[in-house]
Amino acid sequence: MARTRALILVLIINLFSTKIFCEESHSHDQDFSDEENKALYTSPVVSGFAYLAESFDDNERFKTVWIQSQAKKESADEDIAKYDGVWSLEESLRNQQDGDLGLVLKSKARHAAISALLNKPFKFDDKPLIVQYEVNFQEGQECGGAYLKLLTQDPAHADLKKFHDKTPYTIMFGPDKCGNDHKLHFIFRHKNPVNGTIEEKHCKKPKERLEEYFKDKIPHLYTLVIRPDNSFIIKVDNKIVNEGSLLDDFTPPVNPPLEIEDPNDTRPEDWDDREKIPDPTAVKPEDWDEDAPVQIVDEDDVIPEGWLEDEKPTIPNPDAVKPEDWDVEMDGEWEPPEIPNPKCEGVAGCGPYKQKMKKNPRYKGKWLAPLIDNPNYKGKWKPRLIHNPDYFNDDHPFRMSPIEEHTGDGDGPRRRKANKE
Ligand SMILES: *[C@@H]1O[C@H](CO)[C@@H](O)[C@H](O)[C@H]1NC(C)=O
Numbered sequence: 068m069a070r071t072r073a074l075i076l077v078l079i080i081n082l083f084s085t086k087i088f089c090e091e092s093h094s095h096d097q098d099f100s101d102e103e104n105k106a107l108y109t110s111p112v113v114s115g116f117a118y119l120a121e122s123f124d125d126n127e128r129f130k131t132v133w134i135q136s137q138a139k140k141e142s143a144d145e146d147i148a149k150y151d152g153v154w155s156l157e158e159s160l161r162n163q164q165d166g167d168l169g170l171v172l173k174s175k176a177r178h179a180a181i182s183a184l185l186n187k188p189f190k191f192d193d194k195p196l197i198v199q200y201e202v203n204f205q206e207g208q209e210c211g212g213a214y215l216k217l218l219t220q221d222p223a224h225a226d227l228k229k230f231h232d233k234t235p236y237t238i239m240f241g242p243d244k245c246g247n248d249h250k251l252h253f254i255f256r257h258k259n260p261v262n263g264t265i266e267e268k269h270c271k272k273p274k275e276r277l278e279e280y281f282k283d284k285i286p287h288l289y290t291l292v293i294r295p296d297n298s299f300i301i302k303v304d305n306k307i308v309n310e311g312s313l314l315d316d317f318t319p320p321v322n323p324p325l326e327i328e329d330p331n332d333t334r335p336e337d338w339d340d341r342e343k344i345p346d347p348t349a350v351k352p353e354d355w356d357e358d359a360p361v362q363i364v365d366e367d368d369v370i371p372e373g374w375l376e377d378e379k380p381t382i383p384n385p386d387a388v389k390p391e392d393w394d395v396e397m398d399g400e401w402e403p404p405e406i407p408n409p410k411c412e413g414v415a416g417c418g419p420y421k422q423k424m425k426k427n428p429r430y431k432g433k434w435l436a437p438l439i440d441n442p443n444y445k446g447k448w449k450p451r452l453i454h455n456p457d458y459f460n461d462d463h464p465f466r467m468s469p470i471e472e473h474t475g476d477g478d479g480p481r482r483r484k485a486n487k488e
């Protein structure tokens with residue numbers, strides 16, 4: 068990797084009692100020793116040029132370089148809107164080394180944002196952008212992000228104390244989780260070359276399962292590399308978990324389609340999209356009776372032997388007595404309850420006999436002409452394709468808005484900033 072001219076950013080973050088360390092990527096692999104036998108820690112030395120290198124082991128530097136947001140989130144309930152999460156530099160919970168501190172987010176269920184200016188603006192020209200930082204969810208993670216936003220150069224947003232969720236960024240990168248939704252964001256904001264509108268482009272999901280990184284409570288190194296040929300690579304612990312092209316692997320795609328369906332095209336009145344039609348030459352057969360009922364009385368059914376047609380199946384109970392408190396006004400005329408007619412016991416049945424029904428052999432239902440292929444079938448109608456008036460072709464989405472920031476009035480020194488929200 069062309070580390071010398073590219074941005075190198077290494078942090079460790081844990082949202083609930085969080086650590087953010089910063090060290091050069093090669094020192095990530097060093098052994099962390101036991102509590103009793105703390106290894107000697109020395110602050111990593113950056114070799115070559117880095118736009119920002121931060122190891123979060125120096126409180127004085129931390130206070131001057133890193134700016135905590137005091138903004139309010141626009142679209143949040145008033146009681147949690149303020150970015151008032153508390154950050155501090157502390158030792159990690161495990162594998163401590165004397166003097167090896169990290170940035171820890173102390174507060175639960177609070178918005179927190181911290182940012183720093185870069186040493187020098189990053190311009191997307193002929194050098195790759197490399198962003199690398201380490202995150203340790205020391206106590207696991209329920210819901211929250213540990214992602215970076217690389218803020219776009221914009222004089223209107225120069226004051227990092229006002230950094231909030233709507234501050235324009237060029238790239239957003241890093242882990243984020245809520246419930247069972249585990250994400251490793253890579254979003255870039257693309258400027259439409261025709262009308263200047265900015266649109267977020269979201270990277271396809273990594274194939275890798277991400278759960279472990281959020282719950283194993285050990286540090287993980289997240290790396291994003293974007294090259295001038297529009298290719299990108301995302302790595303976790305130096306293993307590639309996602310890669311592709313800025314042109315092909317984002318939604319919505321950078322370049323709109325060349326042709327679109329004409330919104331003004333309408334289906335002609337006489338467009339026939341019936342694949343099959345009833346045969347117009349078919350005629351109903353003479354003997355087809357559409358009115359014949361489904362079932363008819365079975366005339367062969369005879370009354371069973373012993374059936375007592377003159378006896379009712381039930382009779383009023385002769386032993387029933389009208390209750391004493393029966394009130395004709397309130398309850399109506401008293402009638403004894405019905406009981407099975409004892410005369411019908413052991414016989415085939417009582418009362419008027421109804422013959423059984425049977426399927427009507429003459430039943431045919433409504434006559435329908437058989438279906439034939441429609442000679443006028445024109446296929447499914449689709450609007451015609453026209454040239455997309457919004458079409459453009461940007462072959463170089465890598466050339467994103469510079470990650471930098473005017474300080475002062477815009478003629479002042481330009482510096483870049485990296486941000487953690
Ligand atoms: C559709 O018709 C309207 C009105 O005639 C016109 O202004 C518009 O440009 C047309 N749209 C397309 C895509 O041709």
Ligand SMILES: *[C@@H]1O[C@H](CO)[C@@H](O)[C@H](O)[C@H]1NC(C)=O
Nearest residue numbers: 259261262263264323457458
């Ligand atoms: C710019 O063009 C896109 C379509 O390519 C459109 O969606 C957007 O609304 C346009 N913005 C402005 C400000 O016209």
